[in-house]
Amino acid sequence: MTGFVRTEDAPTLPAPADLTGPWAAVRKRLFPTPISSVAGILIAALVFWVVWNLIDWAVIRAVWSAPDRELCNAPGAGACWPFAFAKFHQWMYGFFPMEERWRVNVVYILGVLSMAALLIPSVPGKPWSALFFFVVYPIITFVLFVGGMFGLPFVETTQWGGLMVTLVLSVTSMVVSVPLGILLALGRRSTMPIVSLLSTIFIEVVRGVPLVLVLFMAANMFPLFMPPGVNPDKLLIAIVGMALFASAYMAEIIRGGLQAIPKGQYEGAQAVGLSYWKMMGLIIMPQVIKIVIPSIVNHFISLFKDTSLVTVVGILDLLGMVQTGFNDAKWASAQTGNTGYFVLASIYWMFCFGMSRYSQFIERKLATGTKR
Amino acid sequence: MKTFKTLALASVFGLAAAATASAATLDDVKAKGFVQCGVSQGLIGFSNPDDQNNWTGLDVDFCKAVAAAVFGDATKVKFSPLNAKERFTALQSGSIDVLSRNSTWTMSRDTTLGLSFAGVTYYDGQGFMVPTKLGVKSATELNGASVCTQTGTTTELNLADYFKANKMEYKIVAFEKNEEVLKAYQEGRCDVFTTDQSGLYAEVLKFPNPADHMVLPEIISKEPLGPVVRQGDAQWFNIVKWTYYALLNAEELGVTQANVEEMKGSANPEIQRLLGVNVKNPDGTDADNDFGKGIGLGPDWVVNIVKGVGNYGEVFERNLAQLKIARGKNALWNQGGLQYAPPIR
Numbered sequence: 001m002t003g004f005v006r007t008e009d010a011p012t013l014p015a016p017a018d019l020t021g022p023w024a025a026v027r028k029r030l031f032p033t034p035i036s037s038v039a040g041i042l043i044a045a046l047v048f049w050v051v052w053n054l055i056d057w058a059v060i061r062a063v064w065s066a067p068d069r070e071l072c073n074a075p076g077a078g079a080c081w082p083f084a085f086a087k088f089h090q091w092m093y094g095f096f097p098m099e100e101r102w103r104v105n106v107v108y109i110l111g112v113l114s115m116a117a118l119l120i121p122s123v124p125g126k127p128w129s130a131l132f133f134f135v136v137y138p139i140i141t142f143v144l145f146v147g148g149m150f151g152l153p154f155v156e157t158t159q160w161g162g163l164m165v166t167l168v169l170s171v172t173s174m175v176v177s178v179p180l181g182i183l184l185a186l187g188r189r190s191t192m193p194i195v196s197l198l199s200t201i202f203i204e205v206v207r208g209v210p211l212v213l214v215l216f217m218a219a220n221m222f223p224l225f226m227p228p229g230v231n232p233d234k235l236l237i238a239i240v241g242m243a244l245f246a247s248a249y250m251a252e253i254i255r256g257g258l259q260a261i262p263k264g265q266y267e268g269a270q271a272v273g274l275s276y277w278k279m280m281g282l283i284i285m286p287q288v289i290k291i292v293i294p295s296i297v298n299h300f301i302s303l304f305k306d307t308s309l310v311t312v313v314g315i316l317d318l319l320g321m322v323q324t325g326f327n328d329a330k331w332a333s334a335q336t337g338n339t340g341y342f343v344l345a346s347i348y349w350m351f352c353f354g355m356s357r358y359s360q361f362i363e364r365k366l367a368t369g370t371k372r
Numbered sequence: 373m374k375t376f377k378t379l380a381l382a383s384v385f386g387l388a389a390a391a392t393a394s395a396a397t398l399d400d401v402k403a404k405g406f407v408q409c410g411v412s413q414g415l416i417g418f419s420n421p422d423d424q425n426n427w428t429g430l431d432v433d434f435c436k437a438v439a440a441a442v443f444g445d446a447t448k449v450k451f452s453p454l455n456a457k458e459r460f461t462a463l464q465s466g467s468i469d470v471l472s473r474n475s476t477w478t479m480s481r482d483t484t485l486g487l488s489f490a491g492v493t494y495y496d497g498q499g500f501m502v503p504t505k506l507g508v509k510s511a512t513e514l515n516g517a518s519v520c521t522q523t524g525t526t527t528e529l530n531l532a533d534y535f536k537a538n539k540m541e542y543k544i545v546a547f548e549k550n551e552e553v554l555k556a557y558q559e560g561r562c563d564v565f566t567t568d569q570s571g572l573y574a575e576v577l578k579f580p581n582p583a584d585h586m587v588l589p590e591i592i593s594k595e596p597l598g599p600v601v602r603q604g605d606a607q608w609f610n611i612v613k614w615t616y617y618a619l620l621n622a623e624e625l626g627v628t629q630a631n632v633e634e635m636k637g638s639a640n641p642e643i644q645r646l647l648g649v650n651v652k653n654p655d656g657t658d659a660d661n662d663f664g665k666g667i668g669l670g671p672d673w674v675v676n677i678v679k680g681v682g683n684y685g686e687v688f689e690r691n692l693a694q695l696k697i698a699r700g701k702n703a704l705w706n707q708g709g710l711q712y713a714p715p716i717r
Binding site: 069073075086087090095098156158216219220223224226234311312313314316320323324325326327328329330332333334336337 | 413451455462574577578580694
């Protein structure tokens with residue numbers, strides 16, 4: 001009786017049938033246990049139901065062409081697309097004169113091109129792109145939007161509206177808030193008492209009041225302090241208000257990043273003899289910005305959506321413009337509002353999703369020190 | 373110190389200059405070449421931009437009429453869409469010349485805000501809407517009804533007063549927001565929906581089945597809506613007030629946008645005075661037909677108004693007939709309504 005000693009490897013059997021093949025992955029991921037199977041099926045059914053209803057409303061039952069509200073108001077009608085087609089130009093440009101709209105388009109196209117040059121890493125000439133985007137582009141935008149020079153007719157800001165106003169407000173506040181926020185954050189952490197005190201007071205006061213209140217005060221109270229006959233531009237006041245508001249929040253985001261940098265980094269920079277601004281610019285800020293990118297983008301996204309608050313002071317931004325359209329007797333119907341809000345949501349979502357994806361891309365690119 | 377003095381002096385003179393400037397709104401308006409008019413951001417039938425960016429509506433047409441009176445051109449007007457909360461501040465601070473934004477004329481607004489209401493371009497009031505299948509024809513038949521309304525508004529108080537005064541029972545179904553009230557009414561959670569009558573007509577357009585609902589004829593509260601100007605400029609106040617009266621007188625005398633030129637040759641002395649024709653008698657003496665003089669305008673100011681926007685009836689028809697709003701209280705005084713204008717003479 002000798003023991004069994006295996007002298008050769010056991011034959012390699014194929015994996016059990018229920019662990020291979022396309023179904024195995026499905027089973028493992030979607031139906032691992034009875035409870036999660038049921039939950040999965042219910043959720044899938046819910047998603048299917050929602051999507052199906054949406055398609056039913058937006059495509060199958062939708063009204064695609066109509067001269068006015070009558071067809072849209074028929075019982076069982078879905079989305080009222082003719083309303084969106086008729087009003088779409090207002091949603092994009094507001095009341096900007098029809099024959100001057102090429103100016104807005106030029107600004108949009110230049111904006112997309114220069115942003116692409118600035119944001120896509122493989123495009124060369126970054127310093128020039130930055131110079132163009134942060135210095136030349138705002139000037140071009142101002143000239144084209146306002147007019148009144150170089151033979152362009154003057155267009156009042158009361159005629160601006162829709163997406164144009166939303167972008168002017170949000171892009172200006174974003175671009176202003178970063179440098180101002182960095183200065184305020186450095187000011188707040190400064191050892192100079194007056195600088196530190198003033199920065200702290202500014203941040204705490206602005207952060208301590210709601211944005212709506214800032215807008216109300218800017219639009220309604222500010223003109224009362226002015227001598228009669230002096231009417232500061234409402235949109236300009238709103239832009240300044242939003243930019244200052246955004247800067248206060250940005251300052252706190254940056255300060256959070258500054259606190260995450262170990263003291264050794266500061267000391268190391270000082271040990272090699274760098275001045276304060278060189279230390280900040282070359283050693284500290286590059287690390288801070290990397291850390292706070294998710295927070296900054298989070299802030300930008302909420303800022304982009306917060307611009308809709310300007311409707312309370314009578315500026316017709318994208319949301320305000322769409323809502324104004326609901327009250328056109330030519331189009332008012334049961335589905336008008338739904339259609340408008342659907343388009344509105346899609347536009348906001350596209351912008352915010354774009355920002356979110358770009359920030360994730362940059363985070364991956366910059367995560368050199370912590371990548372596994 | 374010297375700089376400070378200069379600044380102080382400059383601001384004092386600046387204020388003084390601005391104060392005199394705002395006292396003569398007509399001169400200001402003529403100098404800048406247009407009337408700046410505050411309107412609603414969007415209210416069916418009263419002020420709303422159409423597909424081509426043109427503002428339309430009753431409130432908007434009134435501003436056009438003022439522009440026509442001043443400039444002889446109804447297009448010389450710019451519109452500032454205003455929020456309800458900022459409308460009076462905008463007028464006080466001078467960023468607009470006239471506020472025509474469905475504002476209710478109340479004593480407190482008229483007396484404490486430094487503003488003056490120039491007239492009532494639309495008599496609104498709280499009304500009731502019921503489903504047609506209920507078979508109710510008058511608000512007096514609403515005993516025992518459940519009523520949907522907004523909380524914390526005068527609407528709720530008016531409702532209580534009306535039912536109490538008529539010794540009727542009712543059940544209130546109140547919500548915070550107008551959308552919720554509408555939804556509840558459409559879902560049948562109450563029999564009656566109540567808000568301002570012009571609002572009822574506007575909301576029914578957005579119902580999936582407008583024909584199944586009807587607005588009852590009764591109005592249970594007073595909401596006189598009209599244009600507002602700053603106090604202290606009698607001339608501008610008169611221009612706005614008489615623009616409104618001119619619209620009414622033109623309707624009363626049958627002067628329309630189409631026949632105004634023809635009417636200039638009318639033998640009716642009332643029409644002659646209205647249209648400012650035959651200013652001189654054949655023998656060269658003054659015939660006292662130039663009434664524009666009294667408000668700093670030319671003799672043909674009414675001709676310009678009617679050419680620009682038509683008479684009151686035409687304005688009403690153009691903007692509110694599409695909402696199926698009847699003239700009701702807004703008919704002329706001699707047709708059973710409240711619209712009454714002092715004569716031009």
